[in-house]
Amino acid sequence: MIKIGIGSGRVFDAFKQKLQFLFKSIKYSKRSMVIPFKDKSVLLCKINCWDSAFYFRNKLLDFIVMGSDIYIENELKYKCLKLLIFNCKLSLISSKNEIESNIILTKYVNTVKKHKNYNKFDIIKLNGSLETCLSLNVFKYAVDIVDTGKSIKENNLKEIKLLKPIYSLLLINKGAKKNIIINVNRLLKFFSKYELEK
Incomplete structure (x- = not known):
C-alpha cells in the first residue's frame, strides 16, 4: 500500500x-x-x-x-x-495607509531573511491573520501567500513585490x-x- x-x-x-x-x-x-x-x-x-x-x-x-x-x-x-x-506566490503586501514601519510580519521568517532587500527590516513571526494586523493600521508590511489576490483587495491592501513563485x-x-x-x-x-x- x-x-x-x-x-x-x-x-x-x-x-x-x-x-x-x-x-x-x-x-x-x-x-x-x-x-x-x-x-x-x-x-x-x-x-x-x-x-x-x-x-x-x-x-x-x-x-x-x-x-x-x-x-x-x-x-x-x-x-x-x-x-x-x-x-501561487509568496509576496510582500502592504496597507495603503501612510504609516512608517520597518517591520515585516510573516510566518516565513527564514525565507524573508534570505532576501537582501529586507536586511534593514525587523521580521516578526506571525502564523496567520496578517491582513487583520495590517488593517488595524499599526503595521504596514507582511509577507504571505497570494493566490487570487481577492483577500488582499477586500481588505484594502496591495501587493508590492513577488518574492517567490510557489x-x-x-x-x-x-x-x-x-x-x-x-x-x-x-x-x-x-x-x-x-x-x-x-
Whole structure:
C-alpha cells in the first residue's frame, strides 16, 4: 500500500480537483483524515505539512504532497518532484495607509531573511491573520501567500513585490521501496510531467 500525506487545506483541495475521477469512487467525508482507495492500493492522509519531517523520520508515509513555501522555509532536503497541481506566490503586501514601519510580519521568517532587500527590516513571526494586523493600521508590511489576490483587495491592501513563485511538490521518503516508486509513477502520469527514477 502506498501511503501519501497531503497538506490539508489549499493543497488537498487542489489535489482532489486534479484527481476528481479517483475521488468519485472513494467514500469519505470532509472530516476524514485517512482516506483509503477502494482497492486499498493507496492510503491518502491529511496532514499539517509543517510536520513532514516527523512523518518521514518515523516512516509513517512514503510520499508527501505539499507547497514549496513550506519546503523552502523549513530548508527540507528530501528528494522531490514538481507537480502540476497548483501555483501561487509568496509576496510582500502592504496597507495603503501612510504609516512608517520597518517591520515585516510573516510566518516565513527564514525565507524573508534570505532576501537582501529586507536586511534593514525587523521580521516578526506571525502564523496567520496578517491582513487583520495590517488593517488595524499599526503595521504596514507582511509577507504571505497570494493566490487570487481577492483577500488582499477586500481588505484594502496591495501587493508590492513577488518574492517567490510557489508550486506543489511531491516529497519522496528515502525509505520508499522500489515497487512503491513503480506504482506511484502510474499516479504521477495524471498530474506531473515527470516520473521517479526507477
